[in-house]
Amino acid sequence: MTSYTIGENLPLWGGDDTQTITFIVTSDCNLRCKYCYVVAKENNKRMHFSTAKKFIDYLMSDKLNRSKKVVLDFIGGEPLLEIELIDKICDYFKIKAFELSDEWYWQYRINICSNGLLYEDEKVQNFIKKNIHKISFGISIDGNKQKHDLNRVKVDGSGSYDDIMRILPLWKQQFVPSTKVTFSSPDLIYLKDSILALWDLGIYDVAANVVYEDVWNTGDDKILEQELMSLADHIIDKELYDKGYKCTFFMDFLGGFNTQGDLNSIFCGAGKMLAIDCSGNIYPCIRFSPNSLSNKKAKVIGNIEKGLDKEKLRTYACIDASMISSQECIECPVAKGCPYCQGFNYDESKNDTIFNRTVYHCLMQKARVRANDYFFAKLYNQKGITRENYSSNHQYLYFILSDDYVSFCQFENKCNSHKTMNQDLIQEGLNFCRENFYKPVFIHSNELYNFESKDFYDSFIIEHIIPIQNYEHSKTLKNVTYVIEPDTLGKLRNRISRCIFNINQDQIDSLYKFITEVFKFTDRVNLNVIGLNENFQEDLYQEQLMQISDYLVQCFKITGEVKEINVLNDVMYEDTHENCKAGDRLFAFAPNGRFYICPSFYSNNKNDVGCLENGINFDNKLFNAKSHFLCKNCKANQCLNCVYLNKESTDEFNVSPSYQCRKSNIELNVAYELQKRIPEAFINSVKLEKVKNLDPIISAKPIMPHFDY
Ligand code: SF4
Ligand code: SF4
Ligand code: SF4
Incomplete structure (x- = not known):
């Protein structure tokens, strides 16, 4: 639990071992939203029950390696146009899961995201009452009336805000209301008012985002930043930050460099989620279905007759952030949490591939990170509340x-x-x-x-x-x-x-x-x-460190608490060099x-390497820990490897002098002994190994003329 709710993620049912199965029950809709990703609204396409039934049979057969929990997600067009079908699908799922004693019988949830126009309909209400404890029901409201009616219009072109206001009390009575709000260039100026309007309506959980599309104009990022900073000021002045409100424009984890783990994983769940449409084709997620693609043909990864095509599925196991990102994104100081959509990446790719990453929203994401930094700094300095879940990988x-x-x-x-x-x-x-x-x-x-x-x-x-x-x-x-x-x-x-x-x-x-x-x-x-220079007394240093190590052991044995000294303790928790x-x-x-x-x-x-006007202009090639040849072969990860000292002693920034290396490896060896003596004090630490050669050059370059080892 953090001391703030604004800045936390929205609650997500199920956790990691959950998979979403999306039924695209219709492509028809009773609204004509201007930003809708459903490209083709054909009103004659609806799912047959037999299609959904076959898909459920397949999912519950023993042919699939599945997650423990499932979210049955119903989407359109407008899914409530097919409420009878949804009801039948849910009933069939429950009966089938019960008959098979499938664990999904206990671990499922129904998710509906609707425009709300049919919410009061008797059939919809009957369905809700029947499944009330299992449903999450989101209704799209874009904020205040102005912003909502700008985009969310009916077939006759009139806005739908007043219709939503009519059903709001009933919706709030039946569910914890949540909504998704999407912003693009023209409606950015309504951002602050829209979020506040939603909270005022009692809609506490607001999933807010900007579109990925190529719609942004020069200066839009500044508008976004100003709107978010002004919202942040309001939140802090009125002390709204811990009152249960949420808005995903503010997320505590945003910002910081990618870690290797981030680069080895992928942001969205395409391939783990599955979507099925009216034709019985299966897609990695809804954004790969024909309805959602503007430029490419749909990515079909199976169908209800033959099941999933495992060969096609391999792609989704073989993709990670490092493969789709440009060098700029890989090295970006705010890469952490920068979103992308694999379906949209595919739709925009030049070579008909999902190994692509769109960056149209780049400046908007950077504006969002700045506003988050502003919000959390004020929260900390004015209210004493610390930002949690925040990366330590910064510049x-x-x-x-x-x-x-x-x-x-x-x-x-x-x-x-x-x-x-x-x-x-x-x-x-x-x-x-x-x-x-x-x-x-x-x-x-x-x-x-x-x-x-x-x-x-x-x-x-x-x-x-x-x-x-x-x-x-x-x-x-x-x-x-x-x-x-x-x-x-x-x-x-x-x-x-x-x-x-x-x-x-x-x-x-x-x-x-x-x-x-x-x-x-x-x-x-x-x-x-x-x-530090070549006169450093290494033996004396080692002796003193060993005495300090004895002291740390003694303290731990008496108090059970670990006292830390960087030169001994840090190497136990660093598995790479940072310098x-x-x-x-x-x-x-x-x-x-x-x-x-x-x-x-x-x-x-x-x-110097730059000034305020022109920024920092510097080729950092030799300064990254990866370009230090010796360090690449050395396990003294606590070593700070002073580049100034390097340059002064070896004439190169990325080659360290022997006394610096030996000092750090003495520390590593003493740390190794310390870890061996009280392993219980260093749970989850890196298992250290003793080094034989204090100077890594000996193992790195064993043969070199004129070199005295
Ligand atoms: S899109 Fe922009 S903000 Fe996001 S990781 Fe790439 S460079 Fe950074
Ligand atoms: S003097 Fe050395 S250790 Fe200090 S900041 Fe500069 S490079 Fe780093
Ligand atoms: S001890 Fe030497 S080789 Fe090892 S990290 Fe430090 S500078 Fe690099």
Whole structure:
């Protein structure tokens, strides 16, 4: 349960092991909606009962590998035109399932999505009363009267809104009302009013969407964004977010890069769902049926006489997001949750294939993600409610608030200048983040604390990195990581949830002493060894880490709680390399208004990689973890692999120096021992293996002239 309902998905009956069977009972309809996907409304096509009966017989035969639960979905045209047929089909299904002791007898649901015009009809009402506990009944209402009547018109061209208002009380009395609303270019301006109108009518669950079609005009994305942001403000001002209302324009999981798992799966259920039409042909879903396709012939994957054609079905088992997406979609920072429809992909494909992905709605999806970021940031900053179910796969922009920013990674910032970033620039940088989907991280001065929070910041989730000596000044900020150093350890007097402990490599012999001191105030320490070079004392480091490992074991045995230190614990939960992300998914924004690969590149007067006006122009080919040859062959997944250090020591961004590699592999070996000693503390962790060669180059390139191993 989240602390908000707006932002949650709509309730879905059945869960993962559920399959939808759609009966296209008629192509006839008593409305003429302007956006209707039913391309051919032929009023003489209706399903015969014998067709549906044969299909049910086939579904319940032992020829199919089925889901445990089933949704019998009735669709048209307008399905209520065929209510007697639907009633007969449902009765037949129930009797057949009962006779066969089929598990579907207990696990089925009837779903009807109607325009509502025939809702009060006696036969419809009888059917509803007979199946009342098994039906989900959606009626399409497009929002307020203006928007609804713009599209949902009767045969004579008049709007159907007033007809729906007439049946609304009865519908609400019989069901938890839900509706689908679809927006295209002309009606975007009614969006906010439409959603509010639906909620006012008592329709709490609103499945809202924009069309996939090529209908969008320049500037439509800005209208969508403004409408959604204005709706978000209203929701927050009136505190509607936890009152049971839902609208799928707001979804907490939207945004972030694809994970490998996302790329290996497919967004929609075509092939798992099945649809059958009046002719007895079976389709992967309704959008592959002749009624729904404008450009292509229907994709028939079987018929009621011969059943499913297993050869044709193979395609739907062999498709995933990586195969249909362009490189732009694969690498898109907001790919998570970006929808597509396989039927529409097929209809629009050039080569008569379903291995295609339409992107007409791309800008609209990006606008939607921005509005979601705005909504959840305000919810968090103004109401203290955290966004849940949200990916951690994002790109970051580090704001250098002052030239003397606190060191927070392997690079030691020795600059004393107090040149700071002004408010206007901060605001412009934040706008850049919103436009381009970067998460802002503010790196504060190591000395002065002159940061002032502004109302404008409320619409962003900002992370802060602040030296511990400024703890008192910054207590009211959220999302703070405090930086502690041996000299400032005495300033640590309160419990903190996130911290970085900086230690110079020359002080490594006191590591255990310092870390156990920090653990008195927190359960997790991010250790950062700065100034790393070839003089790093590896044996000493290993010895100190082993002592820390003993301490972690002891703590666990006494309290049952796991204390964490990044260099030992993170490798247990990472199965791929991420590196520090600089130059790939992390950039810095400096007080001079320009972008850099990371703060160290700014501090060392390296070339910038762009400015606010032109954005970040950078070929990140060498910065992605996949292009680091050594890292590809290394299991030290906790390693941050500093590209600045790489460039300084090996002259290349993607080749790391031996001391960095050996340090990380020492950590891996100590983590391996730790995991072995208390496996019960690391349930669901990656099973670690001990490495023999601390430097992965030895196993990666065993034969190389002039190379001293
Ligand atoms: S369609 Fe656009 S928003 Fe969606 S994944 Fe592709 S690039 Fe990203
Ligand atoms: S590359 Fe990463 S670790 Fe290295 S200095 Fe830049 S931000 Fe820090
Ligand atoms: S230890 Fe070396 S090879 Fe392994 S991830 Fe780190 S930099 Fe890459």
